[in-house]
Amino acid sequence: MTRVEANHRRRASGARTRSRTRVRLGGGSRSEVRDRLDKLVAFARGHRRAIILTHDNPDPDSIASGVALAWLLEQMAGVEAVVAYGGIVGRAENRALVKVLRLPVVPLSRVVFGEYDLIAMVDTQPEQGNHSLPAAHFPDVVIDHHPERPETKLAVVSDVGRDTGATSTVVTDYLRASGLDVPPAIATALFYGIKSDTRDLERETTPQDVEAYLWLFPKADTQALSQIERPRLPEDYFRLFHKAVEKARVHGDSVVCDLGKVYYPDLVAEVADRFLSMGDVKWSLAVGEYRGSLYFSVRTRDRRMNAGKMIREVIEQEGGTAGGHGSMAGACLPLKGIAPTARRRMLRRVFRCFLREFDAEGARPRRLV
Ligand SMILES: [Mn+2]
The missing domain is CATH 3.90.1640.10 (inorganic pyrophosphatase (n-terminal core))
Incomplete structure (x- = not known):
């Protein structure tokens, strides 16, 4: 033409x-x-x-x-x-x-x-x-x-x-x-x-x-x-999803999942996506560690909320970088120089912040399995 x-x-x-x-x-x-x-x-x-x-x-x-x-x-x-x-x-x-x-x-x-x-x-x-x-x-x-x-x-x-x-x-x-x-x-x-x-x-x-x-x-x-x-998937993929199901905590209509170490960073987003499709879940947060940084992913079904703005507010005050839009957002937080105990404290603080934003702070967490 x-x-x-x-x-x-x-x-x-x-x-x-x-x-x-x-x-x-x-x-x-x-x-x-x-x-x-x-x-x-x-x-x-x-x-x-x-x-x-x-x-x-x-x-x-x-x-x-x-x-x-x-x-x-x-x-x-x-x-x-x-x-x-x-x-x-x-x-x-x-x-x-x-x-x-x-x-x-x-x-x-x-x-x-x-x-x-x-x-x-x-x-x-x-x-x-x-x-x-x-x-x-x-x-x-x-x-x-x-x-x-x-x-x-x-x-x-x-x-x-x-x-x-x-x-x-x-x-x-x-x-x-x-x-x-x-x-x-x-x-x-x-x-x-x-x-x-x-x-x-x-x-x-x-x-x-x-x-x-x-x-x-x-x-x-x-x-x-x-x-x-429909690509071939490595065994690690199934192992990680097994871990994700074990580690997931349901707080009311929110799911939070700390995956620990992941073998590639975008797995965190994949897990957050997957949990958003469960039952009545409105919020999904996953975090994983890859090469000295924590990767966060937030997903929501609540159209009135802005996941991008929320993740920036929570993660930037911890010194990380974040971005995204209404229903999906991600962030990265370098762990360099942070001792393991301080790391755990920080992660607890971040989770609390998110749960408050999800309006799920008071909900008793339960395990999936
Ligand atoms: Mn894009």
Whole structure:
């Protein structure tokens, strides 16, 4: 499809989806997206090599938006781009995503920052604290669906806080506006990025996410998708879930679970997700230790509450970093220099704070098994 054809098609579909009140599909009109893409490409053209940073222990949304942005910059601005992450790709589905689609992502430890003249960040922001950008650097480009942090305004090009369910949706809008023919691997990654971040279009989903999802689906490799969604799981995974069930404490309609050491950090989020699906549970909190840091995940069904704001209030006063949105949030707290007894005290204090926030402070805890 040529650019002109693509434009025609875009205009035609835009006319169909536009209602009389001209609903702004979360991210603004097609021409607004086109303007943002033009600005990004014009800026990137003056550069040779780009590094695109995901958040640490990247999830499918950050991996997909990183890889898609890299492809877009290469295609439209002739910039050589690499996607790098701090931490590890831990979750079996995420490892399968990278492997099955052969996505070009590398650990940050293999990257020399001096070799790049453009730095981009996806699915996180400089102040978010959940990424490994060295303090001496600041990103030129930031694309993220989380609420905008003040410092992000200092980036040359930023597209943040659009309130979509996934960063992949924002990047998909760029691809749509570009008129380029998107390769199956990129389309599949973005599709899975939206699918997993919105939990099948159920969590924090906007009409814009649905539109991007439907646009990507016919371009996606469904066989690859199936291999990603149902990966082989290591024995450790089952051992950890056994432990999670033993360690869970139910306080009224809240579940709290201290997993101890975990073999990859995003397992904490997986456990918190799982417990939220139990019975009448409205709040779920899981914590696990990985390489000298505590990882926290909070999930809620209570739409009036803001898990992101809550976790920031609790964890930042302990010296950690936190982020997230209404129904899901995470935090990281480095344990360096804290003695085991002080550690236990701190964890008790944090649990008490959360239980107060969950309105479950008085509830008698009970075990699951
Ligand atoms: Mn995301």
